[in-house]
Amino acid sequence: MARMKFLCDAERCIECNGCVTACKQEHEIPWGVNRRRVVTLNDGVPGEKSISVACMHCSDAPCMAVCPVDCFYKTSEGVVLHDKDLCIGCGYCFYACPFGAPQFPQDGAFGLRGKMDKCTFCAGGPEPDFSAAEFRKYGRNRLAEGKLPACAEMCSTKALLGGDADVISDIYRNRVLKRGKGSEVWGWGTAYGKPEPKPAAQPGATKS
Amino acid sequence: MRTALIIAAGAALGLGLAGCGEKPAVTVYKQGQYQGKPDMRPWDNASFKGDKSAWEQQIKRRNDGQNEYARATPSAN
Numbered sequence: 001m002a003r004m005k006f007l008c009d010a011e012r013c014i015e016c017n018g019c020v021t022a023c024k025q026e027h028e029i030p031w032g033v034n035r036r037r038v039v040t041l042n043d044g045v046p047g048e049k050s051i052s053v054a055c056m057h058c059s060d061a062p063c064m065a066v067c068p069v070d071c072f073y074k075t076s077e078g079v080v081l082h083d084k085d086l087c088i089g090c091g092y093c094f095y096a097c098p099f100g101a102p103q104f105p106q107d108g109a110f111g112l113r114g115k116m117d118k119c120t121f122c123a124g125g126p127e128p129d130f131s132a133a134e135f136r137k138y139g140r141n142r143l144a145e146g147k148l149p150a151c152a153e154m155c156s157t158k159a160l161l162g163g164d165a166d167v168i169s170d171i172y173r174n175r176v177l178k179r180g181k182g183s184e185v186w187g188w189g190t191a192y193g194k195p196e197p198k199p200a201a202q203p204g205a206t207k208s
Numbered sequence: 209m210r211t212a213l214i215i216a217a218g219a220a221l222g223l224g225l226a227g228c229g230e231k232p233a234v235t236v237y238k239q240g241q242y243q244g245k246p247d248m249r250p251w252d253n254a255s256f257k258g259d260k261s262a263w264e265q266q267i268k269r270r271n272d273g274q275n276e277y278a279r280a281t282p283s284a285n
Contacts, residue, residue, distance in 0.1 A: 070240065070241060070243045071242075071243065073244065076249065124247075128248065129250075144250040144251075147270060153274075162274075164268070168271070168274065171275045178277070
């Protein structure tokens with residue numbers, strides 16, 4: 001199996017925010033944290049384009065490179081995850097991420113920044129699958145249920161595709177050939193343009 | 209006086225030995241190594257019982273389900 005990736009088709013996204021709602025509902029995300037959001041370019045101008053943005057689970061993830069406590073790891077499916085028990089909420093990953101994916105919940109009465117939270121590709125985290133701890137810290141583990149991310153599966157126009165890179169690329173290629181336009185995939189080159197630094201490894205192995 | 213000295217020596221000895229038994233309370237980070245807990249593979253659970261191919265088949269079915277051209281007219285793609 002190839003790597004798990006996201007692909008957003010700006011020609012199809014209608015800014016319905018169904019993906020955002022699906023994510024919020026699936027993982028019971030608190031107020032102030034948006035693992036996924038829809039960004040509209042040239043809003044109100046004819047020809048405006050909307051894109052659904054979240055962690056893209058980059059091939060050569062910059063968040064992994066800058067984390068001072070090395071709490072990130074990449075699964076064998078290419079999903080970038082982190083251990084919240086190690087995260088110190090420093091925010092370096094937020095500055096490194098080209099997609100603004102890392103989110104920091106307000107924790108406490110004085111605007112104290114909590115531990116980082118981000119899209120998990122609905123793959124949970126380093127806790128036993130389907131456990132209460134996994135759900136509380138990382139959300140539901142749909143991948144272990146044999147399902148794809150809720151945002152992509154809920155997308156009504158199928159603008160947001162998520163899953164095996166080979167399959168979703170083929171779907172998109174076929175789509176572009178049929179409609180004859182819109183071959184540019186926003187964020188694809190930024191996220192997946194660089195090769196994997198090393199074969200993706202399970203936790204315990206070295207990271208990039 | 210002698211009793212007090214014995215008590216003081218005993219206390220000093222006790223405190224000294226207690227220091228030897230102290231465990232490091234700070235995580236020692238190894239640069240470039242993932243430091244967190246290990247994760248499970250998505251097929252290593254009660255749903256798939258370690259059957260990787262069953263999991264891959266299920267994911268493939270879901271992947272293909274995103275292609276509405278194929279869903280509407282299976283022969284079109």
